[in-house]
Amino acid sequence: MTHASLPPEITEWFVQREWRVRDHQQAMFDASEAGRHALLVADTGAGKTLSGFLPTLAAFVPSQLQGKGAPDGLHTLYISPLKALAHDVQRNLLRPVEEMGLQLRIETRSGDTPSDRKKRQRGRPPHILLTTPESLSLLLSYPDSFELFSSLKRVVIDEVHAFATGKRGDLLALSLARLQAIAPDMQRAALSATLGNPESFCEWLAPWGDLDSVALIEGEKGAAPQVDILLPDRERVPWGGHAGTWAVPQLYEEVRCNRTTLIFTNTRFLAEFIFQKLWDVNEDLLPIGIHHGSLSREARRKVEGAMARGELRALVATASLDLGVDWGDIDCVVQMGAPKGSSRLLQRIGRANHRLDQPSRAILVPGNRFEFLEATAAKEAVDEGERDGEAFRTGGLDVLAQHIMACACAAPFDEVELLGEVRSSLSYAWVDEDVWQRVLHFVATGGYALEAYDRFRRIIRDRQGVWRLTHPDHAARHRLNAGIIVDAEMVQVRFRNGRALGKVEERFAATLGPGDTFSFAGMSLEVEQVKDMDLFVKATSRAAMIPSYGGLRLPLTTHLSGRVLALLDDRAGWNRFPDDVREWLEMQDWRSQMPAPGRLLVESYPHGGVHYTTYYTFVGWNANQSLGMLITKRMEEQGLQPLGFVANDYSLAVWGLKPVIDPAPLLSPDILAHEFVEWIENSYLLRRAFREVAVISGLVERQQPGKRKSGRQVTFSTDLIYDVLRKYEPEHVLLKAAWADARARMTDIGRLGDMLDRASEQLVHVTLDRVSPLAVPVMVMIGRESLPQGAADDALLLEAESLANAAMMPELSYR
Known part of the structure; x- marks a missing residue:
């Protein structure tokens, strides 16, 4: 592809900023000039967003307009997975527009945009509109959408990896198809820092399957990130737990030493929990904020503004901020708990410095020993530049x-x-x-x-x-x-004066009464009244519990689970681990066997008068939960009298009154064809999936003019329709859609099937006289799953010590 000349105004602007036009920025401009769509994969801080907008800026420079005013009409759509990212991009785009003196109007549109502005945007649109897939779909539902988008020249899709493979990607794919029909010459550009399978994303981006129309552009390589794994100063790496509260004193010292530290957690509960723990040790009263999706728009905007102005020393956040937000003064990113994937970790690391020529610094805080191994695997994947690749599925x-x-x-x-x-x-x-x-x-x-x-x-x-x-x-x-x-049933948290703080799940609110206290939005709150869908509160200094949140856990990626298995199998590499982790693995290897790639280890042992079996599957929590249901059902049929099971990302422990002599029949692949189907059809899982597809498809409405249905009302309606369809129309299109969801997303059925196929050929069953060292992390979870993660840390430690003593008993003679 020949290089096209950038307009002189843009070239001069780069010179004035003492920047150079990077190769991938030039390539994105060249692709646009050649009439091609483009996918840019470049490291964080490489100027991806500017790369996507260069053709738009070039169209509005004076030399291109030749004395004419800027044309009316919408020229470029920017699609973001997050509202916060759209606002951040608007702020960063205004600088080059103002400094080059371009007549460009830039606006955002989301669910938070006032209705009068939304109406005005359709009649007199800006030149660049920054929006989300959902808001774009709504715009396309208006009769004036044909006129609105007829002038569209370009669509820029940022952080495409974050939603293209899910239902939001399905919606955007359909919207792009409609836009292309309205504006046939429209160009598509997609941006990402963390694609493991860029060719698949090119296929998704290409209209009509025309792969040749998409240019795949690789960005210039930046400075390698500096990633460290935090270890306890004096204690040992914990056996169980996910909160990592042992690290709070060390974490606070890190906050004190930095200008700004961004602390990521994998759940909203953990964000609130770690925030409270940090405030407990915050003797210097440093300004520390919190950000997650359940907080009100005003609370999120306040925190985002404070971060942009450099007023916070630390911010605890969930995935609500791990995409593309450009805060250059962040010294360090902390990941609390295991990252669950190298791409996700790389994305979060990139929030530090956010400059291509400066290394991003990150600290991983493992909650337990398996999470230490996962953190090590993720760090090594990042060091080697390997990313996870998420497969595309058929559209819903x-x-x-x-x-x-x-x-x-x-x-x-x-x-x-x-x-x-x-x-x-x-x-x-x-x-x-x-x-x-x-x-x-x-x-x-x-x-x-x-x-x-x-x-x-x-x-x-x-x-x-x-x-x-x-x-x-x-x-x-x-x-x-x-x-x-489709959120879980949510209840608005507000003060008596009407000020809203955000939302908590309805099932949590249902447990509260007047006088109860809980922590939310960084405050300790006392319940005054629960009325309809509002939870009225007042501030208090009393101790408070942390709200629990449902929803699926972040899945452990297939790529990362394979790396963890390789670490377990690489005995020569154990020397680089902390002494307690190395001794844990050596004792496991001496007393039992090790899981390994291509090998499924199953251990059976007695404990507390009950017979336990642990399956080291490494297929993730969702798949292990499903497998636990299926195995216990087969155990009942075989008269083994199962009592329960517990799972984490790495293993599944099942216990019963009779021992499992041969686990192979419990793991035969036909379990997915028989017990799985029956279990799904009679479980809450399929009802939950049906509730979601019924809402998305429009069969059941959540919102009516001036009134919103409660989560209970929506669930009642969908359950009623579900029962009718199961009885009278079992082939209904929504039952099929719910089945597809339950299989593909809620149970990780593909990974489970692969594991069962492997088990039929490469199963290793070891019978022990006591719990093994490797089983301790999952065993300490028994009886704790119903408690919020982190809330039972002390009890977990006591239980872990007891189990560990049993598992490591021969340690003295062995040494």
């Missing part, structure tokens, strides 16, 4: 139904034309005529079992064969309820 039918409804709200449509448009995206290229007609029939009537009810009749085909809304009210109802993110 519930998302397709929502998109069809959005198209009907915008204008009547021809089903043949719309099907061709839908198939132009990789996510839905698989949709055949039969599937298409079934989804259309669902959107039109709700399906065979529900078509007698008028409220499910949303679209109808007229005599000309064109589909249109049955009533204009359906458009307003769609816009109130459209979206992909």
Whole structure:
């Protein structure tokens, strides 16, 4: 590809900033000039965002306009997975626009944008609109969307790895297909720092499967990150637990030494918990903030502004801030607990310094010994530049139904034309005529079992064969309820004066009464009243518990689990581990065997008068939970009298009144074809999946004019419909969609199937007289799973010592 000349205004601006145009920035501009779409994979701090916007800036420089004013109309869409990222990009884009004197109007649009501004944006759009996949889909549901997007020249998708492989990616893929139909010459650009499989993302980005139309651009390499693993000063690496509270004093000293420290946690609970622990030791009263998705918009904006101004010494956050936010004064990033993937870790590390030529500094704080191994594996993957690759899945039918409804709200449509448009995206290229007609029939009537009810009749085909809304009210109802993110039932936390602090889960709020206290948004709060969907509170100095949150845990990636297994199998490499970790592994190797790549280790042993079996699967918590359900069911059929099970990312411990003599029959692959199907159909899991697809598809509405249904009301409605469909229409399109969700996302069924296939050939069963050293971390979780993580740390330590003494008993003679 020949190099195109950047306009002189842009070249001079780079010179004035004492910057140079990096090779990947030039390549992105060249691709645009050649009329190609582009995927840029570049390290954090490499100027990715500017690379994506260079063609847009070039179109508005004076030399390009040749004395004419800036044209009206929307020129560029920027799609972000996070609202915070869109606001950050707007702030950073304004500098080059102002310094070059460009007549460019830049605005953001999200669920937080005031309604009057949203209306004005459709009538008089800015040149650059920064938005999210959900807000874009809503824009496309308006009749004026055809005029609004007719001038569109470019779409920039930032942090594409964060959502392209999920349902938000399905929605965006459908929206891109519609935009391409409205503006055929529109160019697509996607940006990411952490893609392990860029070729797959090129296929996703390409319209009509035209892979040759997408340029894959690799960024210049930056300074290697500096990653350290924090170890206890005087204590040993803990056996169990995930909170890492042992590290709080050392962590506080790190905060004192730095200008700004960004502390990431994997859950909202842990964010609140670590924040409170830091404040307990904050003798210097350093300004420390907290940020997670359950906090109110005002609270999040306040913290983001304080960080941007350099007013905070530390910020505790979840994934709500690990994408692209450019705060150059962050000295160090801390990851509390295991990172669960090298790409996720690399993304978070990049928040430090955020400059390509300066190394980012990060500290990993493992909560237990397995997490130390996982942290080591992740650090080595980052050092070697290896990233996780997340596979694409077929697009969800519930998302397709929502998109069809959005198209009907915008204008009547021809089903043949719309099907061709839908198939132009990789996510839905698989949709055949039969599937298409079934989804259309669902959107039109709700399906065979529900078509007698008028409220499910949303679209109808007229005599000309064109589909249109049955009533204009359906458009307003769609816009109130459209979206992909289905939160758990949430209750608003607010003071009596009306000020909202954010939301906690309804099931947690249901346990509270007047006078109870809990920590939230960095404050200790006392409950005054629970009324409808509001939890009224006042500030208090009394000790408080931490809210628990449901939802799925971050999965351990296949790539990282393979690396942990390799560490366990590399006995020569154990010398670089801390003494207590090395002794733990050596004692395991002496007393039993080690898990290894291609080998499934199963151990059976008595403890406390009960027979235990531990399976070292390394397939992640979700898959292990599913496997525990299935194994206990088979144990019941075999008369082994199971009593329970507990799981972590690495292993599964099951106990019963009778010993497991041969685990192979419990792990035969046909368990997924028989017990799994029966279990899923009769479990809450499928009902939960159905609840989500029913909301996304528009079958059940969460929001009505002036009123929002409670989580209980939504669940009641979806359960009622679920039972009707199971009985009268078991092949309903939403039951199929719920099944796909339950299999692919909620149980990691693919990884579980691979593990069971491996077990049939490479299972090693060891019978012991007591608990093994490697089993201690999962065994200490027994009886603690119902408690919030971190809240039972003291009890965990006592239990761990007892188990460890039993597991390591021969240690003296061995030494």
